[in-house]
Amino acid sequence: MWAVIGGFAFTLMLIGYWVLAMFTDTGPGEFAREISAQMGVKNNLSLTIPATGLAFLCACPLGVPVIADSAFGTVLGFAGFFFVLVGLVSFLPISLPAWMYPEWHVEWRRRRRRERLAGENSWRDTSRLEPGEPSRPEVGRTNNRSSSEATHPSPDSSGDDA
Template sequence: MWGAVGVFGFSLSIIVYWVLAMFTDTGPGEFAREISAQMGVKNNLSLTIPATALAFLCACPLGVPVIADSVFGTVLGFAGFFFVLVGLVSFLPVSLPAWMYPEWHVEWRRRRRRERLAEANVWRDTSRLEPGGPSGSAAGCVNGPFDSATTDSFPDSPGDDA
């Protein structure tokens, strides 16, 4: 039983490592990519690590005798064996689609970040304004910085506008 818990924890740590390396642009993600690059296997982060983690994840319930003797245990055993085969095939130097590599995800995230930053900063671009026109946030207003709703007196006011 405790062996199954240990294998489950180990598989979760491998999955966290893979997610950090594949899908984050943080310091720990960069560190995980550097470690994987030093291993020298081309498809290390693309196939080897996730297949190994899923094989361990499928194997951890098999440590419980009730599950191991059931149909569910048999299905998990076959799934684990499949992921072991995928892990072994990942050592072959075959090219995978670009989106399966961490470099593609890093570049995609950086491009999306630049696009979002450009979209957010469009309203700050004062070089597009004509001379003598409104500036800053008033440039986007239809009636200038103050429209008729802001110049009217309060509807609750007792009377005369001064």
């Protein structure tokens, strides 16, 4: 039973390491990417680590005799074997889609962050009034009405600005 618990803990550490390296832009995530880069395998973070983690995840319950002798245990065994094969294939120098590599995720997060900051800064720059500058209406608004109300008044309105 301790082997099952130890295997499950190892699996959680592998999957946690993979998530940290693939999907975070933090110091520990950068450290995990550097460790994986030094291993020399091209698809280490893309296929090897998640496939190994999932293979262990499928194999851990097979240590419990009740599960191992059931149909569920057979399905877990085949799934674990499939993930072992994927892990072995990951050692081949094949190119994967760009989104499967951590560098793509890091650049994507940085680009999104830059776009979000640029959007916030442009909003702040256009809405900021300098001291002594006369107030101006907001962009897209006329007399506190939305632009669609200003161009298409409702039939109930008299057309006066009230």
